[in-house]
Amino acid sequence: MPDTATQPVKLPFSDKYDRQHAHAYFEKHRDGLARRLSHWRDEQLARKALALAGHPSLVLDLPSGAGRFWPLLAEQPNRVIIGADNSADMLDVARASQSPAVLERVRTLQTSAFDIDLPDRSVDCIFSMRLMHHIGESGHRLAMLREFRRVTRDTAIISLWVDGNYKAWKRQRLEQDRSRRARRGIQNRFVVPARTVEQEFRASGFRILGHYDFLPLYAMWRVYVLRRAGA
Amino acid sequence: MLRKQSLASRIVVAFVLMAAVGAGMFSVIIINMVESVEIQLISESLNRHLDFITDEADQGLRPHLAPGLELHVAPVGATGSIPAWLATFPPGLHETESDDEAYHVLVRDQGGQRYFLVLDQRDFEHREAMLELAVSIGFVLAVLAAWLLGTALARTVIAPVVRLSGQVQHRDQLLPLAPPLAAEYADDEVGKLAAAFDTALGQLRQALEREQLFTSDVSHELRTPLMVIASSCELLQAQGIAANQRAQFERITRACAEMQELVETFLGLARGPQAKGSQLAGCSLAKAADEQFQRWLPEAAQRELTLELVTEAGDSGSYPAPLLRAVLANLVRNAIHYTDRGFVRLVLRHGGFSVVDSGAGIPEAERAHVFRPFARGEASRGDGIGIGLSLVKRICDRQDWKIALTAREGGGCEFRVDLRAS
Numbered sequence: 105m106p107d108t109a110t111q112p113v114k115l116p117f118s119d120k121y122d123r124q125h126a127h128a129y130f131e132k133h134r135d136g137l138a139r140r141l142s143h144w145r146d147e148q149l150a151r152k153a154l155a156l157a158g159h160p161s162l163v164l165d166l167p168s169g170a171g172r173f174w175p176l177l178a179e180q181p182n183r184v185i186i187g188a189d190n191s192a193d194m195l196d197v198a199r200a201s202q203s204p205a206v207l208e209r210v211r212t213l214q215t216s217a218f219d220i221d222l223p224d225r226s227v228d229c230i231f232s233m234r235l236m237h238h239i240g241e242s243g244h245r246l247a248m249l250r251e252f253r254r255v256t257r258d259t260a261i262i263s264l265w266v267d268g269n270y271k272a273w274k275r276q277r278l279e280q281d282r283s284r285r286a287r288r289g290i291q292n293r294f295v296v297p298a299r300t301v302e303q304e305f306r307a308s309g310f311r312i313l314g315h316y317d318f319l320p321l322y323a324m325w326r327v328y329v330l331r332r333a334g335a
Numbered sequence: 336m337l338r339k340q341s342l343a344s345r346i347v348v349a350f351v352l353m354a355a356v357g358a359g360m361f362s363v364i365i366i367n368m369v370e371s372v373e374i375q376l377i378s379e380s381l382n383r384h385l386d387f388i389t390d391e392a393d394q395g396l397r398p399h400l401a402p403g404l405e406l407h408v409a410p411v412g413a414t415g416s417i418p419a420w421l422a423t424f425p426p427g428l429h430e431t432e433s434d435d436e437a438y439h440v441l442v443r444d445q446g447g448q449r450y451f452l453v454l455d456q457r458d459f460e461h462r463e464a465m466l467e468l469a470v471s472i473g474f475v476l477a478v479l480a481a482w483l484l485g486t487a488l489a490r491t492v493i494a495p496v497v498r499l500s501g502q503v504q505h506r507d508q509l510l511p512l513a514p515p516l517a518a519e520y521a522d523d524e525v526g527k528l529a530a531a532f533d534t535a536l537g538q539l540r541q542a543l544e545r546e547q548l549f550t551s552d553v554s555h556e557l558r559t560p561l562m563v564i565a566s567s568c569e570l571l572q573a574q575g576i577a578a579n580q581r582a583q584f585e586r587i588t589r590a591c592a593e594m595q596e597l598v599e600t601f602l603g604l605a606r607g608p609q610a611k612g613s614q615l616a617g618c619s620l621a622k623a624a625d626e627q628f629q630r631w632l633p634e635a636a637q638r639e640l641t642l643e644l645v646t647e648a649g650d651s652g653s654y655p656a657p658l659l660r661a662v663l664a665n666l667v668r669n670a671i672h673y674t675d676r677g678f679v680r681l682v683l684r685h686g687g688f689s690v691v692d693s694g695a696g697i698p699e700a701e702r703a704h705v706f707r708p709f710a711r712g713e714a715s716r717g718d719g720i721g722i723g724l725s726l727v728k729r730i731c732d733r734q735d736w737k738i739a740l741t742a743r744e745g746g747g748c749e750f751r752v753d754l755r756a757s
Contacts, residue, residue: 225508
């Protein structure tokens with residue numbers, strides 16, 4: 105396992121989010137019926153997860169991306185949101201594209217998920233949508249989870265790709281075709297076996313409160329709600 | 336046992352117990368009441384039946400018996416023809432058993448004859464079993480309903496309390512921008528509790544801020560006069576000092592330098608944990624150690640101690656200079672003060688150092704207290720107010736450095752500092 109405690113982790117996918125890409129990312133979740141439906145389901149899962157996490161009032165949205173979940177997070181009137189992302193461009197786009205009423209409740213913070221620029225136990229909940237599926241190596245995932253455990257006081261909500269469904273099975277079959285894989289270029293999204301990731305959650309000091317599937321047995325997306333275990 | 340359970344489960348247990356006791360009591364009463372009423376009814380109906388039979392016998396008719404009934408008649412005092420298990424009963428209503436069957440027996444003397452009317456209890460027992468079944472189902476249902484109701488009630492009633500207790504755990508560490516708690520709760524007892532937490536935590540935060548501000552203000556204000564003293568000393572030295580004043584002059588210079596260092600340290604500490612010494616000038620361990628070694632050599636010589644600097648392994652890290660200097664200086668000074676003969680050794684390792692002395696050592700009982708402010712050992716010496724080690728501890732805590740005190744074999748003690756948190 106790489107020595108993640110001292111060496112900052114930097115993964116290739118985090119470089120691609122420049123300004124242009126960030127804009128494209130913001131638009132991506134707005135066009136097309138399928139996208140809108142998917143976003144609606146994402147929001148539904150997020151709401152359920154937040155309820156299970158006990159309606160936290162200080163939430164660190166990491167990565168916040170283009171602030172896709174900020175309006176949802178701001179639905180709870182008393183909530184304060186820290187929108188954090190590795191890319192300053194992404195945060196600029198988020199600030200530019202969200203309504204003032206929402207922005208009033210958000211503080212932005214440019215930070216890496218592996219070395220969060222916040223003191224220990226400084227937020228109620230870390231809300232991490234669509235980050236962990238970019239991390240293929242178990243050591244990196246554990247490093248991030250340990251960092252999450254350091255910063256959160258109570259809970260963490262994490263979405264990722266898991267196996268045990270039709271899409272993951274199909275993906276695995278496609279990947280066996282090596283020539284196809286070579287054409288796709290570097291791989292930056294990974295399916296993690298549910299058992300493995302659950303073991304990693306426990307190993308890094310979290311208790312699993314529950315999970316929600318995007319479409320059970322079909323889609324790969326799963327949202328886990330974790331609670332910090334121990335003192 | 337109850338004390339260890341959560342509030343919600345205590346409510347559920349209370350509900351279930353209450354229902355069990357209530358329903359149990361009612362069940363017992365119902366069963367007893369119904370039984371006594373039944374016996375009374377049986378007694379009445381048997382009596383009426385016997386009246387009927389004797390009337391019919393008086394009229395010379397053959398007695399007509401309903402199913403389940405049996406009649407035996409014999410003259411009083413000559414019951415030889417009666418089955419043995421019946422013959423001994425005196426007049427009245429009796430319950431008895433024969434051949435595993437239960438019977439009600441009514442015995443009555445009339446007109447010199449003793450009548451034995453026997454009713455088998457099959458019907459009666461059947462009714463009794465039905466009653467018992469109904470009552471026990473009722474009991475179980477009542478307990479079940481109480482459990483369900485208790486769980487539901489506990490959830491809704493206790494939910495805000497559970498939520499609040501989760502929210503206030505380690506809340507002092509939450510960022511200052513965290514919203515107040517009270518706004519999320521109704522204006523009831525829980526809401527008031529939340530508001531009380533808000534106030535208390537707010538006051539705590541303010542007090543901490545004030546303390547930090549005070550320390551940094553004082554340190555800032557002291558910096559200028561100290562600078563004036565230091566530069567005046569330099570000027571004086573340039574102008575030349577009389578030989579008889581040199582000793583005093585050097586003491587002034589040294590005290591001034593120490594004070595400047597302390598002020599730097601306090602400023603560094605007052606900047607709060609977020610800064611982690613990032614704005615402070617860095618220096619290497621070897622450089623800081625050598626500086627302190629040179630500084631304390633004269634005093635050690637004066638006390639006839641050997642001050643040694645041992646480098647076991649090199650270290651390449653850079654650490655906030657004023658804080659490292661303060662830790663080193665306090666530990667070395669402490670060691671020199673509490674050692675009467677022998678040596679004080681400063682050992683440098685990769686990622687840390689130790690200060691070892693051949694002094695009296697610190698008794699085990701006192702070791703735990705040495706890092707507390709104003710704690711001084713039994714064998715305390717004249718100068719110092721006992722704040723040095725507590726300051727060292729505070730610096731180490733802030734910088735995530737580890738400090739440990741162990742006894743050295745053959746007397747003396749060792750303060751071991753690890754500058755790299757594992």
